[in-house]
Amino acid sequence: MRRMLSLALGLAGMASVGLAAPAVAVETPNPGRTYIVDCQGELEYEPKEIVFACGDGGVYIDKIKWTKWNMNRAIGRGTLNYNTCEPNCGAGNVLTYRVRLRLNQPATGPGKGTFVNTFTSLTGTFGPNAGPAMAKSSKWALDNPIST
Numbered sequence: 001m002r003r004m005l006s007l008a009l010g011l012a013g014m015a016s017v018g019l020a021a022p023a024v025a026v027e028t029p030n031p032g033r034t035y036i037v038d039c040q041g042e043l044e045y046e047p048k049e050i051v052f053a054c055g056d057g058g059v060y061i062d063k064i065k066w067t068k069w070n071m072n073r074a075i076g077r078g079t080l081n082y083n084t085c086e087p088n089c090g091a092g093n094v095l096t097y098r099v100r101l102r103l104n105q106p107a108t109g110p111g112k113g114t115f116v117n118t119f120t121s122l123t124g125t126f127g128p129n130a131g132p133a134m135a136k137s138s139k140w141a142l143d144n145p146i147s148t
Contacts (some may be wrong), residue, residue, distance in 0.1 A: 041147030111146035
């Protein structure tokens with residue numbers, strides 16, 4: 001089970017990371033802010049939820065509380081939710097893990113008719129033997145394209 005969970009999270013980590021349907025989409029980006037891009041390609045600032053499996057939403061972090069968010073990094077805490085998809089995704093169990101979050105590696109590029117700052121990396125730290133497959137931490141690329 002641990003190997004399967006580790007493999008599944010690794011595969012989810014290679015997929016694009018985003019957010020569920022945006023609560024409030026950013027119409028005009030503020031050049032003084034750094035955003036993340038959700039599954040629909042919309043910009044989000046200090047989101048309460050980040051989805052890693054944009055296809056089915058089976059891996060996500062929710063209940064996020066940010067303690068720091070600036071141009072270079074964001075720090076927060078939340079809960080990682082992982083659907084085991086056993087025996088299938090509809091009937092799978094959802095495992096939860098408390099996680100410390102760090103967004104970093106900001107990049108600037110075109111989007112929404114201007115240049116936009118977005119975070120490109122998220123690291124989750126679980127503590128000793130407390131994460132999926134007993135991992136202490138996991139790192140995910142934030143690489144969803146910005147919608148036009």
